[in-house]
Structures are given as C-alpha cells and as structure tokens.
Amino acid sequence: MKKQTIICVDDEEIILEAIQEQLESTFGDEYNIETSDSGEDALEFFKELLDEGQQVPVIISDYIMPGMKGDELLKQIHELSPESLKILLTGQASIEGISNAINNAKLYRFISKPWDKNDLVLTVKQAVKSFLQEIKIRKQNTELLELNASLEEQVIERTEELRKANAAKDKFFSIIAHDLKSPFNALLGLSEAMLENWQEIPDDNKIEFVQDINKASKSTYNLLQNLLEWSRSQTGKVKVEASEFSPLEIVNDNLEVLKQHADSKKITIANELNPEVKCFADKNMISTVFRNLISNAIKFTHPNGTIKITSFAKNSHYEFCVTDNGIGMDEATKNSLFNLSSKTQRFGTSHESGTGLGLHLCKEFVENNKGKLTVISKENEGSTFCFTLPIAH
Incomplete structure (x- = not known):
C-alpha cells in the first residue's frame, strides 16, 4: 500500500528543506513528505495525487508567494x-488572508514564522489524527447507511412476502370454509329429510x-384430516421423525382404507412396489402422501x-410413482396445483369433491x-405423481 503524502509549499528553498527535515524525522516512516516552491506547482501535484487515488492528510503552505498566494491555494x-x-505557515499573512483561508x-491552524519545531510536529500529528478519524467516521457512516438501506430493503421485501x-392463506381458508359448507349442507339436508319423512x-x-350421508361424511372427514395436518405443519408442530421402513407396508395399509372407494368404481390398483425397498423418512408423513396420491388417483x-x-432406484433415492x-x-391446471392463492378444486369422475389441500x-x-x-x-390421458425419498442404508 502506497504511503500517503504531506505537502509543504514555500517559495524559499531553505524553508522547505527545514520543514521537510523536521517532518521526515517524525513522519517519514509512514508518510511521504513532498515539497513545492509555488502554489501553481503544488496545486498540479495535488491533482496528480488525487488522480492516482492517493489521499493527502495535510498540506502546509506559506502565505506570501509569487503568483498564487497561500490562502487561494x-x-x-x-x-x-x-x-x-x-x-x-507564514510571518507576513494579513488578517484578510487568514480570514479567507478560515472561511x-x-x-x-495558522503558525507564525519562525516556528517552534515541537509545535509544528505536534500540530501536524493532531492534524493527521483528525484526518484519519474523519476518514474512519465517514467510512463507518457509509457502512451504516448501506446497512440501513439493506435492512430497509429486506424489511420491505419480507413485509411484501x-x-x-397472508393474502394467499386468507384466500385459501376462505375456499376451505366454502368447501366445508357443501358437505355439511348435504348432511343436514339428507338427515332432515330422513327425519321428517x-x-x-x-x-x-x-x-x-x-x-x-356416508359419502359426504367421508369426504368431510378427509378434508378436515388434511386441513388439521396442514395447519400443524404450518405452525411447526409437526416434526420429522425419520426411521427405516418398508413403503410396501404403508401402501398396503392405505389400500385397505381406500378399497371401498376403488371397488365402488371398479378400479384396478396394481401395487408393484418391491418388498425389499427400504426408505429412511418419517413413516407417518409418507403414509399421508401415499394416501392422498392414491385417493386422488x-x-x-x-x-x-x-x-x-x-418404485425405481434413482441415485441415492427411491422414486415412487x-x-x-x-x-x-x-398445463394451466397442472401449473396451479401448488399455488395457495389458486382455487384448483375439480370434481372427480363420480362427482367427488376436493380442494387440492392434500397435494x-x-x-x-x-x-x-x-x-x-x-x-x-x-x-384425457391420465396423470403420474412421483416423489423421491432417501434410501435406507
């Protein structure tokens, strides 16, 4: 890293040599002490340093010089x-010149000639210290402004998310509430009709x-069961408890539960899972996945x-379809399946109802x-839902 530069300006060579010698003895290890014999040359040199990206902590200038005076420089x-x-640093500065430099x-600081070496060195030390503190404060302020801007942007993004x-969930629950009314209306209507007649x-x-009534009750029960499990997952109350298990066993259990629905439509279900396949996952969660996918099918x-x-082996996972x-x-229906704000309710081939919550x-x-x-x-050709699970080792 290049040394920073302290510039001394005076039209008398002996003065420049004295200042340079006194400052180099104290600051030479950390700073370049450069001299110039005119205000014009000093200004050009200063511009060159800035163009090179260098900082100039301190500049010391005489007041009375040919051409450009010290206060103008x-x-x-x-x-x-x-x-x-x-x-x-001068012995002939006017009040007007000093006021011009101040304003x-x-x-x-203004230092009179002849100067005291210790006074000059201490003044430059304090000036350098003030310069470095100001640079540090500006850097910290810039970092704080950037951090605040970043935090504000994150807050805005998070608030929008x-x-x-919330809008999606509100809409989704309004859909659920609406869809719960239908089976309950059916249950109430059918039961009242039976009671009265x-x-x-x-x-x-x-x-x-x-x-x-049985059909409406099952539909409502399945909807409430899925809604309860989904709500628990959203509040973080459902934790993954992974263990080794056979997918074939939980599929067979779910097929028993869904057998009546499949038989009523004379649908043939071929369970081709390999009994040797073992997965490592939460058994209850995966049972819910299989139940919903088979029920939808x-x-x-x-x-x-x-x-x-x-099922198929796929890298370090098994894929179940x-x-x-x-x-x-x-395509439009498929793309909206997992969008909470979209109402993807479709009736089954025997007019079964659903909300898509299970998916x-x-x-x-x-x-x-x-x-x-x-x-x-x-x-009109069918669907395939596939998911992967880690292989149990």
Missing part, C-alpha cells in the same frame, strides 16, 4: 479535497340416503380404470423428508 485544494487539513478553506403469504321413504331410497379415474404404483389413466390435466400437504411432507414431488399429466 488552500481554498482551491479545499474544493478538491475538503477532508485534507490545511495549515498556514473558504476551513483552515486547521408476508403480505402475499322416514315413514314415507321407500326402503331402497333409505339405503341411498344412508349411502349419500381413484377420484379422477373413470370407472373400470387402472392405477399403478411403482402413482399413475392413473383418468381425466388428466391441462399441498404431500409437497410439504415430501420436501420435509429431503425429497421432491413432480407431476406429469396430459388431459
């Missing part, structure tokens, strides 16, 4: 570098009423359709277990 230097400290160049998140309703119709598959559950030959999705839950649970959920779908 210091004034122009102040305009170029306000932080440089200016000292007027227009912020003169640091929270606003969008029990004797007049034929037995065959009674069975249909009970089936409809049944919902959007036509009667007499097929569903296939497969639930594939159906149902109604599929267009949000699947995505979060898979990602919580270091996996990734992907979707491949084509309208």
Whole structure:
C-alpha cells in the first residue's frame, strides 16, 4: 500500500528543506513528505495525487508567494479535497488572508514564522489524527447507511412476502370454509329429510340416503384430516421423525382404507412396489402422501380404470410413482396445483369433491423428508405423481 503524502509549499528553498527535515524525522516512516516552491506547482501535484487515488492528510503552505498566494491555494485544494487539513505557515499573512483561508478553506491552524519545531510536529500529528478519524467516521457512516438501506430493503421485501403469504392463506381458508359448507349442507339436508319423512321413504331410497350421508361424511372427514395436518405443519408442530421402513407396508395399509372407494368404481390398483425397498423418512408423513396420491388417483379415474404404483432406484433415492389413466390435466391446471392463492378444486369422475389441500400437504411432507414431488399429466390421458425419498442404508 502506497504511503500517503504531506505537502509543504514555500517559495524559499531553505524553508522547505527545514520543514521537510523536521517532518521526515517524525513522519517519514509512514508518510511521504513532498515539497513545492509555488502554489501553481503544488496545486498540479495535488491533482496528480488525487488522480492516482492517493489521499493527502495535510498540506502546509506559506502565505506570501509569487503568483498564487497561500490562502487561494488552500481554498482551491479545499474544493478538491475538503477532508485534507490545511495549515498556514507564514510571518507576513494579513488578517484578510487568514480570514479567507478560515472561511473558504476551513483552515486547521495558522503558525507564525519562525516556528517552534515541537509545535509544528505536534500540530501536524493532531492534524493527521483528525484526518484519519474523519476518514474512519465517514467510512463507518457509509457502512451504516448501506446497512440501513439493506435492512430497509429486506424489511420491505419480507413485509411484501408476508403480505402475499397472508393474502394467499386468507384466500385459501376462505375456499376451505366454502368447501366445508357443501358437505355439511348435504348432511343436514339428507338427515332432515330422513327425519321428517322416514315413514314415507321407500326402503331402497333409505339405503341411498344412508349411502349419500356416508359419502359426504367421508369426504368431510378427509378434508378436515388434511386441513388439521396442514395447519400443524404450518405452525411447526409437526416434526420429522425419520426411521427405516418398508413403503410396501404403508401402501398396503392405505389400500385397505381406500378399497371401498376403488371397488365402488371398479378400479384396478396394481401395487408393484418391491418388498425389499427400504426408505429412511418419517413413516407417518409418507403414509399421508401415499394416501392422498392414491385417493386422488381413484377420484379422477373413470370407472373400470387402472392405477399403478411403482418404485425405481434413482441415485441415492427411491422414486415412487402413482399413475392413473383418468381425466388428466391441462398445463394451466397442472401449473396451479401448488399455488395457495389458486382455487384448483375439480370434481372427480363420480362427482367427488376436493380442494387440492392434500397435494399441498404431500409437497410439504415430501420436501420435509429431503425429497421432491413432480407431476406429469396430459388431459384425457391420465396423470403420474412421483416423489423421491432417501434410501435406507
């Protein structure tokens, strides 16, 4: 790193040599002590130093010089570098000249000739110290301003993120509230109709009423179950408790739960998972993922359709896929599946209702277990939902 420079200006060579010698004995190790015999030369030299990116802590100038006087020199230097400290060293300065230097160049100090060496050295020491402190303060102020600007920007960004998140959740819960009304209205309507007209309703119709109530109850229960699990995940109350388990076992358990729905639509489900496959993840979360994906596949598959559950080794993970030959999705529907602010409710092939909440839950649970959920779908040709899980070692 280059030394900073202290400049001394006087038209008398003997004066310059004396000042240079006295200052170099004290400051020579840390600063270059440069001299100039005129205000014009000193100003040009000063500009050259600034162009090179150097700082000039102190400039000492005589007042009476041929051409440019000391007060005018210091004034122009102040305009170029306000932080440089200016000292007027002369025995013939007028009150007007000193006032000009004070008012227009912020003169640091006036020293009369002949000067005392100790006084000169102490004055320059204090000037250098003030210069360095001012530079440090300016740097800290700049850093603080930048930090404040950065923090303000982060606050604005975070506030906007929270606003969008809250707006999305508000909209999402309004959708949930709306969708909860439908099954409850159905339950209330059917049960009231049965209570008021029990004797007049034929037995065959009674069975249909009970089936409809059962169907609405299951739909509402599944919705509430997913909503509860999703709410717990949002508040951080659901923690990942990973362990080694067989995906085949939890898929078989869920198929038993969903068997009645699949059988009612005469849908064939082929579970092709390898019994030797072992994963390391939260078993309960992954059970929820499989249940939702298989339930959705049944919902959007036509009667007499097929569903296939497969697994493949993929690097350090296993990839599990639930594939159906149902109604599929267009690009717009597929792209909005995981957008909280979008209403992606679609009715199943037997007019089953849903909100898409289960898919949000699947995505979060898979990602919580270091996996990734992907979707491949084509309208009227079916859908494939795949997710990865770490292999158990």
